[in-house]
Amino acid sequence: MIIEDISAHTPPTPATTPVASTHTTPATGGIVLAGLTKRYADGNIAVDSIDLRIEAGTYCCLLGPSGCGKTTMLRMIAAHETPSEGAILIDGANVLGQSPRERGTAMMFQNYALFPHLTVRENVAFSLRARGVDKRTRLYEADKVIEQVQLGALAGRLPSQLSGGQQQRVALARAIILKPKVLLLDEPLSALDEFLRLQMRGELRGMQRALGITFIHVTHTQLEAIAVADQVVVMEKGRIAQSASPRDIYALPRTEYVASFIGGQNVLRGEVIAGSEVPGAVALRSPQGATFLVPESDAPPAAPGSTVAFAVRRDRLSVMPHSEAGSPGINAVAGTVRELEYQGIYMKVTLALDEPGTPPCVAYVEERAFFEQPVQVGQRVVCRWATSEAHRLAA
Numbered sequence: 423m424i425i426e427d428i429s430a431h432t433p434p435t436p437a438t439t440p441v442a443s444t445h446t447t448p449a450t451g452g453i454v455l456a457g458l459t460k461r462y463a464d465g466n467i468a469v470d471s472i473d474l475r476i477e478a479g480t481y482c483c484l485l486g487p488s489g490c491g492k493t494t495m496l497r498m499i500a501a502h503e504t505p506s507e508g509a510i511l512i513d514g515a516n517v518l519g520q521s522p523r524e525r526g527t528a529m530m531f532q533n534y535a536l537f538p539h540l541t542v543r544e545n546v547a548f549s550l551r552a553r554g555v556d557k558r559t560r561l562y563e564a565d566k567v568i569e570q571v572q573l574g575a576l577a578g579r580l581p582s583q584l585s586g587g588q589q590q591r592v593a594l595a596r597a598i599i600l601k602p603k604v605l606l607l608d609e610p611l612s613a614l615d616e617f618l619r620l621q622m623r624g625e626l627r628g629m630q631r632a633l634g635i636t637f638i639h640v641t642h643t644q645l646e647a648i649a650v651a652d653q654v655v656v657m658e659k660g661r662i663a664q665s666a667s668p669r670d671i672y673a674l675p676r677t678e679y680v681a682s683f684i685g686g687q688n689v690l691r692g693e694v695i696a697g698s699e700v701p702g703a704v705a706l707r708s709p710q711g712a713t714f715l716v717p718e719s720d721a722p723p724a725a726p727g728s729t730v731a732f733a734v735r736r737d738r739l740s741v742m743p744h745s746e747a748g749s750p751g752i753n754a755v756a757g758t759v760r761e762l763e764y765q766g767i768y769m770k771v772t773l774a775l776d777e778p779g780t781p782p783c784v785a786y787v788e789e790r791a792f793f794e795q796p797v798q799v800g801q802r803v804v805c806r807w808a809t810s811e812a813h814r815l816a817a
Contacts, residue, residue: 449479450513451526451603451636453499458508460494468494470660471508476653478513481630481637483647486657487683492640493608495657499638500529500606512603526603530610534593536581542568543577546595553600567595570629587618594626598633605630607639611646623650644684648672656680677816678731687733688783689815690714690755696726703809706730710777713752715809731815738811739785741771741797744804754806755783759799771797773805 453476460469469491476482484492497503499510501522509516517525536545543564550560568577571591581589590610597605610626611619627650630637641647647654648668655665656679663683664676675681681689692706692714703715704724716732724730750756757773760782764770769792773783785805797803 452478454511456509461506482653483651485647490657491660528597528602529606530597681733691731716812737786739805750804
């Protein structure tokens with residue numbers, strides 16, 4: 423058992439071993455991945471020729487379903503996996519072959535990996551002890567970061583005496599005590615309940631701003647990534663489907679996969695109508711015969727008869743009763759209300775569309791608007807949107 427004398431925590435004298443300060447410093451940890459590939463002996467390719475730039479001081483989330491390659495990419499940056507091909511640059515230097523210490527990276531694991539027989543203070547100071555830092559210095563530095571994560575009153579407790587959120591803060595303090603250039607977080611919030619998860623994601627974001635270092639955070643939770651990140655990288659089968667700001671990922675998804683995975687969007691499609699000349703828009707006809715208008719984009723013009731997919735945000739749809747006597751009109755779909763879910767500030771209305779095999783259409787209707795003109799499960803309704811709300815997706 424490792425025992426520490428924690429009776430004295432006065433600041434070290436200048437003669438002691440220097441330790442990285444936890445005060446705010448200029449942003450470091452710019453990362454470039456060039457042709458990064460991880461291929462296993464069985465032929466499985468976990469990461470497939472990734473090119474990615476993460477600016478120094480950025481909070482970046484790698485987002486995607488299980489098996490998409492996000493954790494493998496994180497482990498290669500952390501030096502816990504060896505790439506099959508490609509390069510990893512941190513602050514302009516190729517770090518392949520270097521240890522985590524040489525790279526300036528630290529990793530916060532999903533299970534926290536705390537020593538059960540050490541106190542909070544001893545767990546946090548352990549990394550400095552492993553580097554040969556003297557006792558007074560390491561305990562002084564440990565106490566500083568413990569205060570940063572608001573655990574000063576619990577510094578003498580064992581991990582078993584802490585809640586899950588408190589254990590996570592200990593793991594975070596242990597990771598940042600050496601002031602790495604890059605902090606890597608492997609699904610750090612997945613073990614927490616909903617209330618604590620919301621609280622901790624805000625604390626992580628605040629800590630990243632205070633430290634000024636790069637955070638790379640792996641998650642499969644869309645709202646978590648959008649809430650904390652400066653840059654969201656959506657992964658699909660070992661490749662990057664889209665890398666952009668949270669707002670662009672949510673509001674301007676590039677592909678049908680991104681639009682569907684991120685949520686908050688309805689994906690529709692139709693054939694380009696031959697001979698149609700609508701200024702500033704492309705006219706489409708759905709399999710049901712509905713007409714859609716999609717604003718022209720930077721994408722190459724679509725040939726008449728070709729199929730174009732587009733997305734419309736759920737909160738941009740209006741819902742109203744539908745008269746069977748007439749057509750829904752332009753930029754509208756008809757269906758039957760399948761589910762109603764009250765979400766407080768809005769009502770989630772799920773429609774089963776008329777055409778068999780078509781995914782449900784979902785609308786987020788503002789609470790007051792819904793109760794001014796409510797609809798019921800089983801009722802025939804129509805959803806409408808403005809042409810400007812349609813966003814064309816890449817093929």
